Amino acid sequence: MSTLLELVSKCNCVADIELLAEREGLYEFVVNGRLVGHLSASDISALRGVVNAQAHPAFKFDDVQRTLSFSEGFDDCASRSAAVAELLGQMRSGKTWASLSKWRNELYPVYDGTAGIAVMIERAASYNFGIRTFGVHINGFTRSTTGELRMWVGRRSPHKPTWPGYLDQIAAGGIGDGMGAWECMVKECGEEAGIPPELARRGRFAGTIQYFTRSELGLQPETQFVFDLELPDDFVPAPTDGEVDSFLHMTLDEAVDRLKQGEFKPNCAACVIDFLIRRGFLTPDTEPEYLSILDNLHRPLPHPAPRYNN
């Protein structure tokens, strides 16, 4: 049994990235003088081996400041992204980073703190660079005639490489390739739960959760755009892409029980807890760690936030 605070702290497990960087000798990934990620000492060492062997001019290592940055001349997104793509391609062939065996062919943007993108990086390497990633998490729920809410929750396939069999949102996914959060929400609803677009579009933005997590893959500071999607009583989500084993329709009490039993994937637990707080189901009267939970759901990140063009 876990407390809800333990669950959100497990998701937001990197409490102090500066302390961790100091202790483990992490390198900061710096673009235009802004911190945009962190790399482990061993990833830096492997990366440097390939850079040196190729005498690749794009990358600069500073072993005093412990930073990785781009050399002069690599001053825009296009030239930096091309250099990273070339390097990662070589590292993939050379099996330099194990993570690259799961090449996704999907680019993640690294924001520069203004309205622009500093560099695009293949998704499979995002954990190695420790860049801030973005995703969507959708809370699918129904409301009975008496007003009682129930959540639709997915059970991950037992064959998923990460968190097999754990409970998950009705749909969720990373945002890549310059897609917008809304568009990504509609896409994931269709792909993961068979929710047709006209129904998915009933979803509503409900803010974000934000955490800094670490897994066997690496460091992941992440912002999830949260959506609430009220579904009609007679709609039943259906696994469509093999990622989900089945869907469960549960009362909020049952969701809390299953949270405390540790059945949810950690960032999904955080998203469900945020839903329960926003809907007034969890309160300081029932949850002694209410404020500390909220701090862990809305953790600030040192990386630049994107600014949306509109």
Add this chain to the structure above:
Amino acid sequence: MSTLLELVSKCNCVADIELLAEREGLYEFVVNGRLVGHLSASDISALRGVVNAQAHPAFKFDDVQRTLSFSEGFDDCASRSAAVAELLGQMRSGKTWASLSKWRNELYPVYDGTAGIAVMIERAASYNFGIRTFGVHINGFTRSTTGELRMWVGRRSPHKPTWPGYLDQIAAGGIGDGMGAWECMVKECGEEAGIPPELARRGRFAGTIQYFTRSELGLQPETQFVFDLELPDDFVPAPTDGEVDSFLHMTLDEAVDRLKQGEFKPNCAACVIDFLIRRGFLTPDTEPEYLSILDNLHRPLPHPAPRYNN
């Protein structure tokens, strides 16, 4: 005209308290080794004058670490609170701190990071000690048959000493004297808007907003428990205690316009913006600074969070 990011940043205006403390020579208020507040150099100097004149044994000043703390023997809430009350009583008579002329006769708790209270301090002095304060903000709204939301918003009396004539929540107030957030919400709804308790109890906890602000009164790191209260169509709030001049019933578009015109008191602006985000009215598609706004609405505070007994 202000952007919404400018509004929340104006509320959460102390971005880096450590930097500010360094720059202005603030003293940390430390209890049981935990930072619980900050005092200005001039407030410390005036306070020290009174402590020295009385040879008051409870207070310890460290001019190297720049801390104010309690002496040995003042190890529990009762003895510390009595010492503070005695000192503030003398300072009130002696007009040492101007703030004490607005004595509230209401005690604010300073939490100790476990389940306990470190010390209780008269509300009028809370800004001088820079302690973390707690309040409730209530979003009163109606929903039309077509689902359109409108907010009830109070206009502060032109005679209020702070922010006269500015727009405010339908009801809001500080939590003192060991009152719970729920109880405080019901009380403020009655006192400020004439909302009867049975109607106020339809309110729902909806999370918190949290900011570190500074005004002419002093430093104020604050956590506001946010409530959403859906009101019936035919209910009209009524000014009851002279604090509110009138109430306005506005569409969400009008709320955004009035926000940008700077008509709202800053922390009320933050609470309305949080409501608009949670309800999906503000989205990254319409609001370019969406993520930075959220960071300013959920700013972490270094002070211990209370743990609720239940």
